[in-house]
Amino acid sequence: MSTGGSLERERRQAYLLVAPAVLVLAGVALYPILAAIWLSLHRFILVFGERRFTGLDNYAFLLSDARFWAALGNTAYFTAVAVTVELLLAVPLALLLNRAFPGRGLLRASVLVPWAIPTVVSARLWAWMFNPEYGLINRLLPGNDINWLGAPGYALHAAILVDVWKTTPFVALLVLAGLQGISEDLYKAARVDGASAWRAFRSITLPLLKPALLLAVLFRSLDAFRVFDAIYVLTEGGPANTTETLSIYAYKTLMRSGDFGYGSALSVATFLCVVVLAAVWLKLLGREEGAR
Amino acid sequence: MGRRFDTLLALGLTVLALAMGLAGCKRSEESREAAGRTRLVFKYQPLWGPPGPFRELLARFERENPGVELVTEALPNASDLAHQFFLTSLEGGADDFDVLVADVVWVPEFARAGWIADLSEHFPPEQLRADFFPGPVDAVLVDGKTYAVPWYLDVGVLYYRKDLVPRAPRTYEELQRFAREAMAKAPGLQGYVWQGRQYEGLSCNVYEALWGHGGEALGAGGKVLLDAEPAREALGYLRGLVRSGVSPETVTGFSEEESRRVFQEGRAVFMRNWPYAWGEAQKPDSPIRGKVGIAPLPTKGGEPGWGTLGGWQLAVNAHVSPERRKLAARLIAHLTSPDANLVLALNYARNPPRPAVYDNPKLREAEPFIASLRQMVERARPRPVTPYYNLIADVLQSEFSAAVAGIRTPEDALKRAQEQVDHLTGVDE
Numbered sequence: 001m002s003t004g005g006s007l008e009r010e011r012r013q014a015y016l017l018v019a020p021a022v023l024v025l026a027g028v029a030l031y032p033i034l035a036a037i038w039l040s041l042h043r044f045i046l047v048f049g050e051r052r053f054t055g056l057d058n059y060a061f062l063l064s065d066a067r068f069w070a071a072l073g074n075t076a077y078f079t080a081v082a083v084t085v086e087l088l089l090a091v092p093l094a095l096l097l098n099r100a101f102p103g104r105g106l107l108r109a110s111v112l113v114p115w116a117i118p119t120v121v122s123a124r125l126w127a128w129m130f131n132p133e134y135g136l137i138n139r140l141l142p143g144n145d146i147n148w149l150g151a152p153g154y155a156l157h158a159a160i161l162v163d164v165w166k167t168t169p170f171v172a173l174l175v176l177a178g179l180q181g182i183s184e185d186l187y188k189a190a191r192v193d194g195a196s197a198w199r200a201f202r203s204i205t206l207p208l209l210k211p212a213l214l215l216a217v218l219f220r221s222l223d224a225f226r227v228f229d230a231i232y233v234l235t236e237g238g239p240a241n242t243t244e245t246l247s248i249y250a251y252k253t254l255m256r257s258g259d260f261g262y263g264s265a266l267s268v269a270t271f272l273c274v275v276v277l278a279a280v281w282l283k284l285l286g287r288e289e290g291a292r
Numbered sequence: 293m294g295r296r297f298d299t300l301l302a303l304g305l306t307v308l309a310l311a312m313g314l315a316g317c318k319r320s321e322e323s324r325e326a327a328g329r330t331r332l333v334f335k336y337q338p339l340w341g342p343p344g345p346f347r348e349l350l351a352r353f354e355r356e357n358p359g360v361e362l363v364t365e366a367l368p369n370a371s372d373l374a375h376q377f378f379l380t381s382l383e384g385g386a387d388d389f390d391v392l393v394a395d396v397v398w399v400p401e402f403a404r405a406g407w408i409a410d411l412s413e414h415f416p417p418e419q420l421r422a423d424f425f426p427g428p429v430d431a432v433l434v435d436g437k438t439y440a441v442p443w444y445l446d447v448g449v450l451y452y453r454k455d456l457v458p459r460a461p462r463t464y465e466e467l468q469r470f471a472r473e474a475m476a477k478a479p480g481l482q483g484y485v486w487q488g489r490q491y492e493g494l495s496c497n498v499y500e501a502l503w504g505h506g507g508e509a510l511g512a513g514g515k516v517l518l519d520a521e522p523a524r525e526a527l528g529y530l531r532g533l534v535r536s537g538v539s540p541e542t543v544t545g546f547s548e549e550e551s552r553r554v555f556q557e558g559r560a561v562f563m564r565n566w567p568y569a570w571g572e573a574q575k576p577d578s579p580i581r582g583k584v585g586i587a588p589l590p591t592k593g594g595e596p597g598w599g600t601l602g603g604w605q606l607a608v609n610a611h612v613s614p615e616r617r618k619l620a621a622r623l624i625a626h627l628t629s630p631d632a633n634l635v636l637a638l639n640y641a642r643n644p645p646r647p648a649v650y651d652n653p654k655l656r657e658a659e660p661f662i663a664s665l666r667q668m669v670e671r672a673r674p675r676p677v678t679p680y681y682n683l684i685a686d687v688l689q690s691e692f693s694a695a696v697a698g699i700r701t702p703e704d705a706l707k708r709a710q711e712q713v714d715h716l717t718g719v720d721e
Contacts, residue, residue: 046379150545150546151545239489255372
């Protein structure tokens, strides 16, 4: 028995051993994506009882669909604002959590509570708090007459607030992990050189934190771009579709209207947006890694 | 040797994983016939209330049909989610349930898709017309054939504060005048709360206003027709309520519960809602207990208004075998009998779809409120009965919302709605 043959056999055996996992993954992850792409090339509307191949017709319609562009705009705005605010809040929070003080463990655990609550539950909670007639928010605000969930302009920002409340702790945790990777010696050296705290933050903390920040932005923006549950519970996309995101539009088209062809095209479009977004961030992240 | 064993093991595991999937299918097939009785599966949403009486109703069916094993399976409580469930499972040809509940607006859609069976043989349309209220019958007949049987129903009604207004308003003008007069006397009081959030409840409010202005949503040949004068008046009226301050700006974010809470706290003169709000208003700790009246919705001309019909119907899965269909029809007959109507009314406060049940002395004595709803139930109207309903509902909600929130004028909103509806239903093609 030659060594080469045994290696060959071992390799074959390895393939066989991972085969079940690959099969399951293909079934669970790949099949739905391919099925959605395939469906999106059809005119398949339930009540018409028809299902015929129409090629790229759905995508041609999508490009001229004002509702799609509005939903894309809402989604992009939601993602950009939510992620920016989360980052701005998370960095100071992480700096605070990085310090040694009594009860730090408890605080670290408790900031994660909003993140641990299922989104649907917390969105329902916020919906009551945003209630303009008897909700907590308007009682706390002077003038208390803001129509949070019923007025265009306010509703999307209310949803952003819920998202920020929910995921800032998660971002803070990612940043905290980055902070803990920075060696204490660097700060000691900076102190010896007479650098101020601000100078140390700008010249040491921020540059070394950059990979962690980019990673947080990557995770969060991909997540925020697919936002569905929080907004669906708060407004169902209203008023007048001003809070409708791509996921909500796709869901309504697929599951409520029974327009599987166009609904799938919308899902695929969302998927492509997320892929592009991921590619951009990963490229930035890669450059960052390479530069070091 | 050992290596070959490993290879075999890996292969075996793969095969096993596949086989387990197949075996799962096989097993469920076997269990269906195992007991020597026919398994009949009933998919429904849990009824809130004591489980006993309903269980007894089901048990009675089993006693009367010894060859049948009745199985109930719960659906999600939200209509949306239930619709999604049926959309995916019936489209996939599921035959693992026989009898299903359908929301009023689903029947034409499901019938057209070929998912629910024609029941005309068991429940002839003329018979339904004779036994049930007209609205619910309209909702279950598609092209003159019976596709479902009304189970229990719901209707939009007007709640008013007996202590704040002289009587229930009959016209829209009266409603606004009464509201203003009461608001003038009590600062901080709201006039009229209803459901203005972008969702199906808003559509119900809009249809009620449409009917109250003498309009119809369906034109000749079943074409959905909204770009018409009564529809513009209806949306103009709803927007006007908000603009003039009779309804708070915030109704544009209200669904049923938000409006009920404002009304229940004693902070509004009028409310449009479903009958469920009555029970809440009469609870011992309710600030408005004993101060609330209920009436048909007002109209432009002063005749009693038409409330939107809500509620559930029973239908038979068209994918099951003819024998099981026959049994399923029998179960539906049992569950929609006058007796069953009474059980649901007395124990779960569900409105019977049969006029005769409202005259039952037991109901009058035990649930006088339900008995008093008869006039409103009689005039309950279904939303446009068309297979396209779910296809277009989404467009309508968004345009109605735009008009009510003041983003577009009613004219613009309706024109846009009509264009999109025509595009979706393809009537122009």
